[in-house]
Amino acid sequence: MKSFEKVESAKQKSRRANQPICIGGVWVHPGERKTIDLDAGRLYTHAQLSMPVQVICGRLLGPVLFISAAIHGDELNGVEILRRLLKVKSLNRMRGTLIAVPIVNLHGFIHGSRYLPDRRDLNRAFPGSQDGTLAGRTAHLFMQEVVMQSDVGVDLHTGAINRSNLPQIRADLSDPFTLSLAQAFATPVILNARLRKGSLRASAVKEGIPILLYEAGEALRFDEVAIRAGVRGILNVMRELGQIAQVVQKVPRPKASRAVISHKSFWVRAPQSGIFRSLVNDGARVLANQTCVGVISDPFGVCEKSIYSPFSGIVIGQMKLPLVNEGEGLFHIAKFARSDLVAEKVDVFHEQILKANLPYPHQTIPEL
Secondary structure, three states, X not given: OHHHHHHHHHHHHHOOEOOOEEEOOEEEOXXXXXEEEXXXXXXXXXXXXXXXXXXXXXXXXXXXXXXXXXXXXXXXXXXXXXXXXXXXXXXXXXXXXXXXXXXXXXXXXXXXXOOOOOOOOHHHOOOOOOOOOHHHHHHHHHHHHOHHHOOEEEEEEOOOOOEEEEEEEEXXXXXXXXXXXXXXXXXXXXXXXXXXXXXXXXXXXXXXXXXXXXXXXXXXXXXXXXXHHHHHHHHHHHHHOOOOOOOOOOOOOOOOOOOEEEOOEEEEEOOOOEEEEEOOOOOOEEOOOOOEEEEEEOOOOOOEEEEEOOOOEEEEEEEOOOEEOOOOEEEEEEOOOOHHHHHHHHHHHHHHHHHOOOOXXXXXXXXX
């Protein structure tokens, strides 16, 4: 009898109506989708500046998920990930609420810059202040209107300018719930990344809101693998949260390879200034003091030096600009106990993403 009551209670709870949500003074009720322009101040031309937010409020009760992109204004992959995500048909039947913010750093996005006009990094200004710097005010607006109304978040990033990143999730994996979401996202690599003071992730976690940070591709460029993996990953997280239903395939597809966790990463730095040539791709396996990952030489090729990694691991990011100075970070390498197995998973991941029945950018996106 008690077990029956528990089942009935769970069923009743699953049919409970969702709650409306208010962002920027605009109410979004269950069953509604609205685009809201958050007042972000004015430019020095007196033109009004607004942060665009799209809210989908499902009819049934569920968690509130926010997804943000372009906290660094030159990181564009996340903007395209959100554009494609918002076309997915299953969002029309979702539980809970989705808050999508494709452009957080408006000033940086307009100018194609990582930073704000005062050269501040927005991702070091959280939680911000209503009366602070431009960075602090932007961070405060985003925290109060979006983050503090959410249960969980996904923050989309790329490598910095002239640097690429293998698709990866960075998160505080000491929290079992965050770990389960990171695994659900299904990138080949997960980094147990420490919280940085002033970052969105650190401020959100302090408020009890778990955050996944998705890194993939490079600044000012669209990367199709990174974008497709990002859309798929977010939908996987939404399924894990119970916001959208699991997809039942008529023909079973191979399961995504389970991500491998790295608890430590390091940078291989330039031993001298010169012309840099990389010899490995992101995702490549390197062996300690054995794998030649790149070469630096003078313009004549007279003084040439080969570069080796001091530890074994997987290349998860690297410099793309061939002109480097001594001490500059060239390769970001994650350490694993079995780097050979991780390299295989990276290969499988790329094959699955490229061969999957995912739509091209101009298509309406069905269930993925």
